[in-house]
Amino acid sequence: MGRYVARRLLQMIPVFIGTTFLVFCMIYVLPGDPVRSLWGDKVPDPAQLAAIRAQLGLDQPLWQQYLDYMGGLLTGDLGTTTVGRPVADEMGRAFPVTIRLAVIAFLFSSVAGITLGVLGGMRRGKYVDTGILIFTMLVISMPVFVLGYVMRHVFATELGWVTPTVQNSEEIGQLLLPGVVLGMLSLAYVARLTRTTVAENLRADFMRTARAKGLPRRRIVRVHLLRNSMIPVVTFLGTDLGALMGGAIVTEGIFNVHGVGRLVYDALVRRESAVVVGTVTVLVLIYLAANLLVDLLYAVLDPRIRYA
Amino acid sequence: MPDTTSIEKATGTAPVKVGAPLPAPAKGRSLWADAWHDLRRNPLFVISAALILFLVVLALFPSLFTDVNPRDGDPANHYLGRPELTHWFRPDWFGYDGQGRSIWARVVHGTRASILVGFGVTLLVTLVGGLTGLLAGYFGGWLDSVLSRITDIFFGVPFLLGALVVLNAVTDRTPVVVMGALAFLGWTQMARVMRGSVLTTKQADYVTAARALGAGTWRIMLRHILPNAVAPVLVVATIALGSYISAEATLSYLGVGLQDPTVSWGIDISTASNQVRNAPHVLFFPAGMLSLCVLAFMMMGDAVRDALDPKLR
Numbered sequence: 001m002g003r004y005v006a007r008r009l010l011q012m013i014p015v016f017i018g019t020t021f022l023v024f025c026m027i028y029v030l031p032g033d034p035v036r037s038l039w040g041d042k043v044p045d046p047a048q049l050a051a052i053r054a055q056l057g058l059d060q061p062l063w064q065q066y067l068d069y070m071g072g073l074l075t076g077d078l079g080t081t082t083v084g085r086p087v088a089d090e091m092g093r094a095f096p097v098t099i100r101l102a103v104i105a106f107l108f109s110s111v112a113g114i115t116l117g118v119l120g121g122m123r124r125g126k127y128v129d130t131g132i133l134i135f136t137m138l139v140i141s142m143p144v145f146v147l148g149y150v151m152r153h154v155f156a157t158e159l160g161w162v163t164p165t166v167q168n169s170e171e172i173g174q175l176l177l178p179g180v181v182l183g184m185l186s187l188a189y190v191a192r193l194t195r196t197t198v199a200e201n202l203r204a205d206f207m208r209t210a211r212a213k214g215l216p217r218r219r220i221v222r223v224h225l226l227r228n229s230m231i232p233v234v235t236f237l238g239t240d241l242g243a244l245m246g247g248a249i250v251t252e253g254i255f256n257v258h259g260v261g262r263l264v265y266d267a268l269v270r271r272e273s274a275v276v277v278g279t280v281t282v283l284v285l286i287y288l289a290a291n292l293l294v295d296l297l298y299a300v301l302d303p304r305i306r307y308a
Numbered sequence: 309m310p311d312t313t314s315i316e317k318a319t320g321t322a323p324v325k326v327g328a329p330l331p332a333p334a335k336g337r338s339l340w341a342d343a344w345h346d347l348r349r350n351p352l353f354v355i356s357a358a359l360i361l362f363l364v365v366l367a368l369f370p371s372l373f374t375d376v377n378p379r380d381g382d383p384a385n386h387y388l389g390r391p392e393l394t395h396w397f398r399p400d401w402f403g404y405d406g407q408g409r410s411i412w413a414r415v416v417h418g419t420r421a422s423i424l425v426g427f428g429v430t431l432l433v434t435l436v437g438g439l440t441g442l443l444a445g446y447f448g449g450w451l452d453s454v455l456s457r458i459t460d461i462f463f464g465v466p467f468l469l470g471a472l473v474v475l476n477a478v479t480d481r482t483p484v485v486v487m488g489a490l491a492f493l494g495w496t497q498m499a500r501v502m503r504g505s506v507l508t509t510k511q512a513d514y515v516t517a518a519r520a521l522g523a524g525t526w527r528i529m530l531r532h533i534l535p536n537a538v539a540p541v542l543v544v545a546t547i548a549l550g551s552y553i554s555a556e557a558t559l560s561y562l563g564v565g566l567q568d569p570t571v572s573w574g575i576d577i578s579t580a581s582n583q584v585r586n587a588p589h590v591l592f593f594p595a596g597m598l599s600l601c602v603l604a605f606m607m608m609g610d611a612v613r614d615a616l617d618p619k620l621r
Contacts, residue, residue, distance in 0.1 A: 018461030026473050137610070141603035143554045145561050145577065146595040149584055157585070246466030250558060254581075264469060265562070268476045276473060284464050 001299075008295065012288050017070075023280045024066050027273045073281065079274040087278045090263060095282070098259035100172060101251070102244040104179025109186035110237055116187075117194020117233075118226070124199045132195065136188035144247070148181045148254040165256035178255040182248055186240050193236055197229040204228070230301050238294030242287030339539065343615035353611035359604035367423040370416045378417040378571045381407035391589050402593045405576070406583055411590065415597050417571040422601055424483050425490070425566075426553040432491035433498050433552075434545050440495070441502025442537075446510065446529050456503070463496040468558065475564040486565055490552055501544050505537040512536070543613040550605030557598050573598040 060068070072079060078087040120132040139147070155177055156164040166174045201207065202225065210224045249261025260279055267275035337345065347353045366373065383406075391403035391411070402411035444455035474489045475481060509515070510533060518532050559565030560574025561581075568575065573594040580591035 014457060015460045015464055018457065019464035022461055022465060023470070023473070026470065027477075137603065137606060138599075141550065141554075141606050142599045143557055143561075143595075143602065145558060145581075146599060149581060149591060149595070153584065153588070242466065246469045249468060249472070250562065253562070264472070268472060268564075280466065280469055280473075283466050283469070287464055287466070 005292070005296070008292050012292070016284060016288060019284045020070070020277075020281050021066055023284075024069070024277060025062070027276055028062055028065065069277065078278040081272050081274055087274050090275060091260075091278055091282065094258065094260045094263040094279075097170070097175075097257060098245055098248050098252070098261065101175050101179050101182060101248055101257060101259055102241065104172075104175055105183030105186065105244050106237070106241060107183075108180055109183035109190055109240075110233075113187040113190025114194050114233065116191040118198055118221075118229075120191065120195040121198025121202070121229075122221075124195075124202075129195070132191060136191050139184050139188040144181065144185060144250045145254060147184055148178075148251055151177060151181050152254065175257065178251050178257055181254075182244060182251045186237075186244065189236060189240075190233060194229060194233050197232055198225060201225055201229050227301060231298060234297050234301065235294055238290045238297070239287070241290045242283060245286060246283050339616065343612075346615040347611060350611050350614065352607050353615075356604045356607035356611060359600070360608060363419055363423060363601055363604065366416055366419040368420075370420065373416045374410070374413045376410045376413040378409060378413040379569075381405070381409040383408040391593075403587075403589045405590045406579065406587070411576075411593050414571055414576055415573070415593050418573045418576060418594065418597070419601070421483055421566055421570050421572040422553045422556060422598070425487050425556040426549045426601075426605070428483070428487040429490045429494065429552040429556075430545050430549045432487065433495045433548065434541065436491065437495035437498025437500075438502045438538075438541055440499040441504075441541075442506055442529065442534065444499070445503040445506030445537075446533060452503075455499070459496045459499045459503075462493065463500075465493060467493050468555070471555065471559055472562065472564055475559060481565065481567050483566060483570065486556055486559065490555055494548070494552065497548065498541060498544065502537065502541050505540045506533055509533050509537040539616045543609060543616055546612050547606060547609030550602040550609065553598070553605065554602050 069079065076088070078091065080086050081090070116132050116136075120129040123129050142150075152164055155161050162177050163174070166178065168174060206224060206228070207220065210220045215224075245260060247261075248257075248259055249265060251257070252259045252261040253265065260283075264276055264279050267273075267279075381404075385408065387404070387406065387408055392398070392400045398412070400410065400412075402415060405411055405414070440455050440459065444452040444459075470493045471489050474492065475486065478485055478489075515528060515532055518528050523532070556565055557572070557574035557577065560572045561578040563578065565574050566572040576594040577591060577598070580587070580594065584591050
């Protein structure tokens with residue numbers, strides 16, 4: 001187990017370096033000059049422009065900038081914004097909010113999604129199943145921003161259960177609706193995936209054996225059926241965790257949540273490259289860690305899988 | 309997915325005459341002929357195909373449905389004009405937006421951008437990803453290692469954020485630019501599917517047979533492996549097409565997608581979102597069309613998967 005984890009961690013290094021370098025290139029090679037934009041429409045003084053560039057290290061070649069950045073990252077230094085605030089501070093404020101949002105979305109999509117999927121899979125072809133399929137299909141087809149406005153209209157404007165926009169991003173109660181909106185798409189995918197695997201596993205030999213042994217139905221479903229059906233679902237949920245955080249940008253915009261998506265969006269508008277790179281780097285790390293966790297979970301779910 | 313059940317029912321309960329030859333559905337038919345046989349009988353496929361056909365006609369010939377210019381507004385007379393749902397196909401059918409432009413005309417003309425981007429990105433992604441996956445899966449070895457690592461690297465970039473970063477830097481965002489950016493970040497999914505599919509197909513006996521008969525590398529790859537490995541790619545491509553349309557609209561909504569001379573549902577939804585309280589119809593119609601369009605492709609993808617995936621039969 002330990003050796004497996006070590007090997008996986010080593011394998012993650014080239015992917016991490018590659019992905020961050022790709023993001024780095026995307027931000028710095030593309031047109032647009034963050035330092036120049038500090039002056040807005042005014043004509044900048046060339047000497048001052050060069051001085052600020054040198055101070056921020058923007059006059060170095062790209063690979064040198066990347067190496068410097070990675071060196072700083074290893075010591076926990078994420079750089080400073082063009083106006084001199086540490087990037088780590090900005091991220092420290094935004095990430096907890098988005099993590100809360102993503103956790104709400106994750107819990108909602110996994111619990112509700114698996115429940116719906118099991119319901120549908122056990123009654124394949126019945127009304128419940130068709131209803132779940134139609135519902136999930138509608139959710140998948142509705143882009144998140146459309147869904148967000150619809151839910152906001154229904155729950156905030158019509159029913160008045162919540163405020164239309166989030167007043168305080170720290171409060172869990174206010175993040176519930178945005179979290180549900182964020183998790184809806186995953187819910188639909190989880191429900192469909194669970195439904196398919198449950199329906200497939202229902203026909204498996206081990207299910208017939210369990211029934212023949214006279215086990216109570218509850219135990220058959222919980223232990224034999226569910227546990228065997230969870231592997232593809234867990235894989236999906238694991239890769240989805242990173243996507244939830246990166247995809248929160250639209251939901252955060254609609255509900256005025258001050259999270260990571262908001263941070264990146266504002267940073268892009270203000271051309272604060274360091275903030276964008278830092279945020280995306282952390283998101284990549286989360287994505288890689290979630291993938292590793294999923295692979296380790298396989299062994300828990302399926303004892304046939306062993307890691308040497 | 310939903311309709312495999314009705315097929316099962318149909319074949320399971322169909323009265324079979326004693327002595328009559330048993331129906332042998334799959335015998336003698338290729339995977340494709342078999343899939344087509346199933347698809348034609350699948351209401352999901354028929355509905356989605358009709359919808360997609362309608363959307364493609366809208367995209368190609370918008371002037372058949374409205375002769376109003378979607379960019380001409382009359383704010384004085386039509387500011388946020390309410391929809392007249394009985395005025396079929398007339399400019400005021402869906403009402404007017406905040407600049408007095410006919411929403412019906414904008415919805416009709418907006419189809420082109422979505423369909424163009426959807427098909428364009430899917431084509432690019434299938435070509436690039438498919439080729440990468442085919443080469444990696446067929447040759448294996450160091451080439452596979454290199455290509456797979458490159459795929460991993462691109463796969464690690466968050467899709468929406470990545471597209472936001474790329475498109476934010478471009479000032480002139482035509483549909484081609486948006487297509488390029490989405491394809492640049494989206495090809496990895498196709499490469500992975502293709503690689504996996506090629507890896508399983510490569511093991512088949514007919515490939516060994518072809519090699520024993522002296523077929524060259526390219527002949528094996530293009531005539532024997534590719535046709536047999538392409539089915540999962542096709543399924544993923546159909547489903548992905550819908551999600552690319554959704555992605556384009558999301559980016560346009562965020563203000564980094566298509567730009568004003570282009571009429572796009574995403575842009576209209578973005579503009580409408582400021583007025584959603586006093587004029588929900590301005591948001592409803594473009595959002596509804598967008599969802600309908602994505603729904604059509606998702607349904608089509610579902611139907612194609614059911615037809616091509618023998619596991620669920």
